[in-house]
Amino acid sequence: MGFSTVDRVKTAFFRRHSDGGGPILLDRRRIYLLPTAAGLLYAVMLLTMLLAAINYNLALGHLLVFLLLALGLNTMLHSFRNLHRLRLTPGRCAPAFAGESVHFPLWIEADDDEPRLALEVSSAGQLLLRLEQCPTGGDWLMLPIGSQVRGWLPLPRLKLGSRYPLGLFIAWSNLQPEMRALIYPAPRHTPLPPPRENTGEQGSGDDGLDDFAGFRDRQPADSPRHVAWRASSRQVDERPLLVKQFAGGSHPEYLFDWNDCLPADDETRLSQLCGWVLAADAAGNRYGLRLPNRIIDCDRGSEHRQRCLEALALYPAGSA
């Protein structure tokens, strides 16, 4: 990471408490401004030029020095203005698996119509993202943060800075929006355990529309859309219209048990369970989860998957 002493001191000096979950408006008190190394060099150059102008009695030399000086001071204001009245609103962060990079969404929007250019978001001295221009209507900043362990990953302290317009000054603001992302355990891909004995329950009502199973006679309540016109027309008179019949597939059902996992530490077990959940979900199977502190009944669908993964991520908490 390379977190130098200077950075540490600066962090301590400019520390701000959390900014909460609401929008953050960058105002006068939040924006810091310092000359960059190039800015200092520029100043030294101006001083040298001034001395030369005095020595050789160059009236235009004076004028040039003053123009460049005024220009430098003007860019200081522009640097400040570039950040001033920017509004940052924390968004909702989608969960990720441990080891993946999480993208924290931060809505950035200017309060006025002035363009905001060359914005850089960094954290702990590392550049996360560069936004060339903040669109007038606002835009999502997706801040990539690496995740290592499962559980809640809080958004680290951010620094939104810009060297616009000339790179002589850097204006920045420290941000600590209250955002966190849920990190699921890193999935471990192992073969699925044997499915649970079929309880005889044949899924829910909408299963009957999946696979074509044959024809039957039409009843008045049948949707005309399911009438097999071609098949019916082939029939002799006396028969009623035919309707296509569908049957629900029978999928295996799993209950992933903590105790079925390889005997290993908790994290490995959780990873394995996570891998199973993903595999079962991908196959469209019904599955449930049995953790030492919690049981999740068999079901399917994205909400169920989310519930299961959440339980794994927050284990042993969230036993409710």
Add this chain to the structure above:
Amino acid sequence: MKKGRATDTVLEHAALPWLQAAVLACLLPHALHLPLWLSLGVASTLAWSLNLALRQGSLPPRWLLLLAVLAACGGIVLEYRSLFGREPGVAMLVAMATLKLLELRSRRDALLLLILACFLLLTHFFHSQNLPTALWLLFAVWLIVAAMLRLQTSALPPRAMLHTAARLGMQAMPLTLVLFLLFPRISGPLWGLPHDAQRARSGLSEHVAPGSIADLALSGDIAFRVRFAAGVPARNFLYWRGPVLEHFDGSAWTPARPGGGKPRLETTAPAIAYETTLEPSRQRWLLALDAPTSWPATARLDAGLSLVAREPLHERQRLSFSSSLDYRYNRDPNPGELQRNLRLPPGSNPRSQALGRQWRDEIADPQARVERALKLFTQAPFAYTLQPPLLGPQAIDEFLFEQQRGFCEHYAAAFALLMRAAGVPARVVTGYQGGELNAVDGYLVIRQSDAHAWSEVWLAGQGWRRVDPTAAVAPERIELGLVAALPAGEPLPLLAAMRAGWLLELRDRWDALNNAWNQRVLGFNAERQREWLAGLGLNPGDWRRWALFLGAGTSGLLALLALWLLQQRPRRDPWRKEWDKALRILARREVNCAPGEAPLQLLARVESRIPNLAPDFARVVNTYLRARYGPAAGEVERQVALRELRAAVAQLDKGRWF
């Protein structure tokens, strides 16, 4: 800062053309002063880097660059015999800046180059500070700023980039002006000027030989400008006196050794006052109108009635003089003066000397001898020309008796020699004659082409009297100026050649502009600044107040600029403004309106919190809602509604006290 490095590393290829344009603009004027080989090297390096940028090729290896640097250093040492000093220093800077273009690896490198380019701009002023230079450099600054901008952002299209750069510059202008006027000026130099700071310039020479002034006459450069307090005197009085040449060695005239007593001047005409702005000539002659009666303290009048400055003129200077156009000078000669002015090297120009002696013997009255000599010039077929034939060792003999074609210095020198031979003390005076009135700003402009030489003779009872033999040969030279006096087909000084009316006017305007530039901008030195501040009622010696002035001016302007920049928000409509006023009134009664609180909701709250204010506020709410959200009415109705709203808010403001 680690982060800084991370973002600085990449230099986009698309940014390169901007850098090249900025550097090119910076270097281009240097081509006028740099040795040809260096200019060619710079041009080819630029072309190379342009080619690299177009092909997105890779940068040349370091060893090649090192080689190029060494070659440049070697060349510069050979050229200037040194690596240090002003000229070789500039050459080095130019070479380095150009080679840096081939070594741009990061954004930081590029920024460094652009900052260096700013310094390079300054070096142009060693050569010229005129208006075109200033404009070109402004253009270069523009490009540099645009390139710096390009380094930071790629989001703007080129036009917007240039536009933003221009806006940055424009916004800096007021502050530039304040700094220029108020920043304490120090008279340089701070350290010794390198001797090459004073380069030879064309101008009057203290060594007049046939041909030396004719060279000068081809130059259209301005020698000085004069503004008369009253009107401009007649042309034939406009003799601007330079060095007096008393010593003749047979071919050239040179000044006598200094000393020789004070001049005694009796004026017979009222003095006229005028102000002269002298271009730097690297000489000490101040060129007052014949004959000066008052002059600045930094000058003194020498025995030859010429004004001499204490220091050579390295800077443009504005000086006040007054002169009397009719005078008697040294009626009682200084000791030795007459002897000195009768001396002739024996054996030189024998025929001329013989002619003079003949006149001395034949004509008793010295005055008549002068007339006789002038008659010689008018009667014989003498021609006035800028292209006199080459003369041999006995130049004056050859001129008087064979070629009979010459320029003013030929006539003045020949006349003085004839007079000395005829026993009349005589000498050559150089300076300028005439000048041209610029109709635009009323300045009389004296150019190098107005350089002139004439003679002076000493006559008993009259003292030194000016005799201009050129006037006898070519009266137009004195009456109308050089161009009128020259026969057709002569090569003419470029600027003097413009006779077309509109061209002349254009030139006058340009001169006037340059003059204003010189007077106002370039002439604004430590001394002028003190005068200007004193004019403002500020004692320039009062450093504390001065610093206060500067600080207040700078920070005040910056604050104004900041305010202006930060207040550029969408303008609120007048209804909303009144509504905000009403909200402020409520806030004073501790009813604060939440940003998302709708008007009627707020009214309900006011009714429960401050019932006695409610009726007034209800009126405000109703008028506001009707005016702001109601169907668009005509302009008249809008104004009526606005007035109503204002009245309601005013009522609310009054009501809050009860």
Add this chain to the structure above:
Amino acid sequence: MPGNPAPSIASLNTVLARASEVILGKERELRLALSCLLAGGHLLLEDLPGMGKTTLAQTLASLLGLDYARIQFTSDLLPADITGVSIFEREHGEFRFVPGPVFTQLLLADEINRATPKTQSALLEAMEEGQVTSEGMTRPLPRPFFVIATQNPSHQIGTFPLPESQLDRFLMRLSLGYPDPAAERALLAAGSRRAGARALPAVLHATDLPALQEAAAATHAAAPLIEYVQALLAATRHHPAFMHGLSPRAGLALLAAARAWAWLAGREMVIPDDIQAVFPALAGHRLRSAQGSGFASQEELAALLRTVPIP
């Protein structure tokens, strides 16, 4: 009608007054429901059983003089039970369409979330298109056509929650909630009004409604108000409390509802108060809460309204 809207508003106020005699202490909800119908939108009532949802629908139907039909949704209800079926008549050798209960002016779809998604979508298609397509024939529904659907809170057993895309077809979602103590006392004293609701005399005629709707839609919305609506939409789109924001169609719906609300309040222009009044009913079933899996709560919506500045 726009030239002289007063009698219509007066009659609508009569409707409101009469309705609040039946449904006690729910004037705001009644007003919202009426606005919803005025804006030409369908209404979803979500509440526990026995809160007066059906009574409300019946009351409105009677007072507005609308044809009324009611379908009790159950898990075995089929789409054809709603839209109607074509019956093949042997004697004529052709199909004859027997229209379903949907061919009415005000349809009360009771407990819509108890039917299967397939059946739900049959109704919702009819709501969206204003017509029923079956067996290649398109049959227009009568005008006006309103659906007041009721549903039990989705966590109840044996329900199929409406998918979001179909929820969007309801202009508003209201929930009546428990009556306040005074109203409840009156209710207990007088007994259920449900029977009386059917017998209420009509105040308006069904043919009056289109003109009223037109007048309501003509309510002026000034530029600053449009700006406010836009700001609200933008806020929902990046507010951390919500999963995703309101669609442009929801924005149009918001404006239409606010127009009706303002017109009902006797105003000739829409003001921010109107927007705020209808916003929770409008956004509640369109915004998913970021916390948990449910919809945005009334508190979250109120917080949003508080923080978005009115331009």
